[in-house]
Amino acid sequence: MLTFRNFNKYYGNHLVLSIPELQIPAGNHWIKGQNGSGKTTLFRVLGGLIPYQGNILLNQSINLQAQPLLHRRHINLGEAAPLYPGFLTGTELINLFAQARKAPADQATTLIKYFNTNYLHQPVRTYSSGMLKKLSLILAFIGRPSLILLDEPLATLDTATVELVYNLIQEYNSKHQTSFLVTSHQDAQMSQLTLTATWLVQNQTLTQLSVS
């Protein structure tokens, strides 16, 4: 699914990640790593938010940096601490994302009901952190991407909503062959997910810890 070749990410002179050659197959992947190891940086690179050196290919064909439009159609990013303009409502953001990603009809409505979000008519600045997280998850699941990146999706969610997130990941995986990269500091909860492999970000690189 993802191929890294001579990949390096620096902030100024500070090397944060270096992956000379790596393949990540399709499926569900859990990315672990200590605070400051580079997980969010990796996701921001894969989400097309920050530049990098080298090549990353999706499905052997889409070069993420050279084909930004295809990239955006195929990879969705749910950020750990999303920032949205506070004056927009959740509904406005969802409509915008659904239109931009050519989402299937009724997908947004189904997701809104699924996450029981009855507050989306209010501006984003009035949301609690859990309410904001649910909105960011709806936005991450909108469209039909090949890959969804979820950075700390479980943080600030109540137990019932965590369960909903797992079930939706499994559903997208089996029905639409969507792959997932998920970071979490919550080991016990991640074990509920059927994982293809677990990875560790450490010493400025990404290594595979285990395969299911």
Ligand SMILES: Nc1ncnc2c1ncn2[C@@H]1O[C@H](COP(=O)(O)OP(=O)(O)OP(=O)(O)O)[C@@H](O)[C@H]1O
């Ligand atoms: N915009 C930035 N400019 C400069 N350095 C940055 C920037 N963002 C992150 N870093 C540095 O890159 C390294 C990796 O940070 P990153 O946020 O990717 O880690 P993380 O694994 O997601 O951490 P956490 O688990 O605490 O969220 C850290 O040393 C951090 O200081």
